Amino acid sequence: MAISSDDVLHVARLANLSLSDEEVARMSEQLSGILEHVAALSSLDLEDVPATAHALDVQNVTRPDEVRPSWPREEVLAGAPAAQDGMFRVPPTS
Amino acid sequence: MTVVDTLGLTAERCAQLLGAREISCRELVEAYLERIDAHDPDLHCFLRTRPEAALAEADALDAAGPKGLQGVPIALKDILCVRGEETTAGSRILAGHRPLYDAGAVTRCRDAGLIALGKTNMDEFAMGSSTEHSAFGPTRNPWDHELVPGGSSGGSAAAVAAGFAPLALGTDTGGSIRQPAALCGVVGLKPTYGAVSRHGLIAFGSSLDQIGPFSLTVRDAALALQVIAGHDPCDSTSVPLPEPVSVPDAEDMRGVTIGIPTDLLAIEGVEDGVRASFEETIGEAERLGASIREITLPTARHALPAYYLIAPAEASANLARFDGVRYGLRLEEPGDTVVDMYGRTRSQGFGDEVKRRIMLGTYVLSAGYYDAYYGTAQRVRTLLLREFADAFSGVDLIATPASPTVAFPIGERIDDPWAMYACDLFTVPVNLTGLPGISLPSGLSDGLPVGFQLIGPAFSENRILAAAHALEQAIGFDPVPTGYRVGG
Numbered sequence: 031m032a033i034s035s036d037d038v039l040h041v042a043r044l045a046n047l048s049l050s051d052e053e054v055a056r057m058s059e060q061l062s063g064i065l066e067h068v069a070a071l072s073s074l075d076l077e078d079v080p081a082t083a084h085a086l087d088v089q090n091v092t093r094p095d096e097v098r099p100s101w102p103r104e105e106v107l108a109g110a111p112a113a114q115d116g117m118f119r120v121p122p123t124s
Numbered sequence: 125m126t127v128v129d130t131l132g133l134t135a136e137r138c139a140q141l142l143g144a145r146e147i148s149c150r151e152l153v154e155a156y157l158e159r160i161d162a163h164d165p166d167l168h169c170f171l172r173t174r175p176e177a178a179l180a181e182a183d184a185l186d187a188a189g190p191k192g193l194q195g196v197p198i199a200l201k202d203i204l205c206v207r208g209e210e211t212t213a214g215s216r217i218l219a220g221h222r223p224l225y226d227a228g229a230v231t232r233c234r235d236a237g238l239i240a241l242g243k244t245n246m247d248e249f250a251m252g253s254s255t256e257h258s259a260f261g262p263t264r265n266p267w268d269h270e271l272v273p274g275g276s277s278g279g280s281a282a283a284v285a286a287g288f289a290p291l292a293l294g295t296d297t298g299g300s301i302r303q304p305a306a307l308c309g310v311v312g313l314k315p316t317y318g319a320v321s322r323h324g325l326i327a328f329g330s331s332l333d334q335i336g337p338f339s340l341t342v343r344d345a346a347l348a349l350q351v352i353a354g355h356d357p358c359d360s361t362s363v364p365l366p367e368p369v370s371v372p373d374a375e376d377m378r379g380v381t382i383g384i385p386t387d388l389l390a391i392e393g394v395e396d397g398v399r400a401s402f403e404e405t406i407g408e409a410e411r412l413g414a415s416i417r418e419i420t421l422p423t424a425r426h427a428l429p430a431y432y433l434i435a436p437a438e439a440s441a442n443l444a445r446f447d448g449v450r451y452g453l454r455l456e457e458p459g460d461t462v463v464d465m466y467g468r469t470r471s472q473g474f475g476d477e478v479k480r481r482i483m484l485g486t487y488v489l490s491a492g493y494y495d496a497y498y499g500t501a502q503r504v505r506t507l508l509l510r511e512f513a514d515a516f517s518g519v520d521l522i523a524t525p526a527s528p529t530v531a532f533p534i535g536e537r538i539d540d541p542w543a544m545y546a547c548d549l550f551t552v553p554v555n556l557t558g559l560p561g562i563s564l565p566s567g568l569s570d571g572l573p574v575g576f577q578l579i580g581p582a583f584s585e586n587r588i589l590a591a592a593h594a595l596e597q598a599i600g601f602d603p604v605p606t607g608y609r610v611g612g
Binding site for chain 1: 423450468487
């Protein structure tokens with residue numbers, strides 16, 4: 031299945047990636063190539079086969095709902111690219 | 125002045141020397157650091173070492189008198205968080221990042237008194253099979269510096285082979301421990317999914333990732349697994365082991381039935397030298413008393429394409445967190461909106477392979493394609509689980525080569541994504557099914573190491589280790605790279 035440049039641009043937007051024209055062209059070619067190799071899966075009869083998301087049979091793991099201290103705010107913000115008034119600072123949303 | 129030669133030195137031997145006070149923890153750590161200083165500029169196994177911290181930890185243990193594995197050095201893949209110490213996952217987007225906490229496996233290493241020498245190089249976010257996708261330059265194979273060490277844990281594998289550490293931790297999402305172990309001639313163990321906490325392991329494919337050890341011997345792999353395995357309340361997918369890990373001493377394989385998936389082995393792309401070493405090792409297993417049975421795993425040949433849908437899908441979600449807001453790199457121009465900043469940061473912070481996988485993963489999860497790709501791959505996963513369960517009703521272990529090829533030249537596959545992915549042919553079925561697998565060196569092909577893989581049922585690590593130990597004794601592989609041998 032071929033992935034067009036428009037497909038690439040659409041997916042890049044979903045993934046928050048801005049790609050150069052050269053990257054879009056290369057991505058279109060390489061992703062199409064990868065999906066060709068994947069196409070063999072369509073030959074399998076999977077009609078009544080359920081999906082597996084997790085190989086181990088572990089379900090509903092819970093822990094006691096106890097109040098515990100969180101990370102100190104200043105330690106967390108120390109690693110942030112920008113912080114202000116005890117919060118992460120980001121550019122305007124629009 | 126080095127008091128001990130670290131080349132070929134096992135963790136078990138280190139512990140003996142320390143326990144008998146023939147050497148101090150400081151002397152041992154210094155010996156490894158000296159060797160790293162002298163030879164790592166040629167190989168680039170380490171992204172950074174921590175000499176002051178390591179020597180301080182050594183001094184504290186010397187003062188108390190080391191017991192058990194206390195004082196034995198270890199190298200950590202740079203995908204494992206260490207509190208306050210730079211952890212990058214091989215990516216520019218995390219350059220300078222200092223985690224707030226230790227990974228669960230790192231805590232266990234600390235508690236056992238293992239001394240971390242530094243952080244090893246890796247393919248960015250563990251995506252690759254050659255360590256060429258590191259943002260900080262490739263690692264070279266100690267057996268031949270023009271060749272790749274495998275990946276993604278190439279720095280850890282090469283460090284153990286080169287005598288830079290007796291133990292190293294890596295992570296294995298699709299073969300990233302077993303394949304570099306094979307290419308570097310060392311032992312690499314991928315435990316059962318859930319056996320080792322993934323807390324503080326920077327996530328790639330959360331349903332596939334597992335931490336495991338590299339070592340020179342199978343016994344050392346068992347010792348390292350004893351340290352790192354077990355339930356961690358910070359990882360709800362981790363589980364207690366049903367039985368303690370034992371250090372193997374089996375000398376034969378009597379009573380062990382090994383299945384050989386003939387249909388998977390028939391796939392093209394497996395090198396003749398790899399096949400020859402594999403067959404020789406099967407012969408060795410028979411001489412040790414194992415029964416050999418041919419089996420089929422018809423869906424295993426579809427594991428590779430299924431993996432390259434599931435792993436990128438999980439990665440695209442996991443890597444959404446790297447957006448320049450809370451940690452790591454931020455790139456911003458005047459007038460940028462927050463979305464512009466995300467795009468700028470991620471496009472320049474991630475390398476080509478990571479972007480390719482994020483794009484592939486986002487595509488296969490997107491509306492209209494989800495069921496055709498991701499849903500299909502998850503159904504393939506169910507078939508694989510069934511086939512392995514059927515197989516293990518008749519055999520104790522399954523054997524394959526760990527890698528279809530020996531180490532290949534740096535640059536050979538870097539521009540051909542599927543050629544790189546094909547390295548994982550024999551390793552990905554194990555991740556998709558959560559099973560444990562080990563790669564042990566089975567010999568040389570044209571002077572380069574070949575890895576032999578043993579796969580067992582979930583939580584059969586002791587069975588795998590026992591069989592691997594017996595084989596290892598019979599094979600008698602010398603893990604010191606030929607160029608590093610005295611007089612070599």
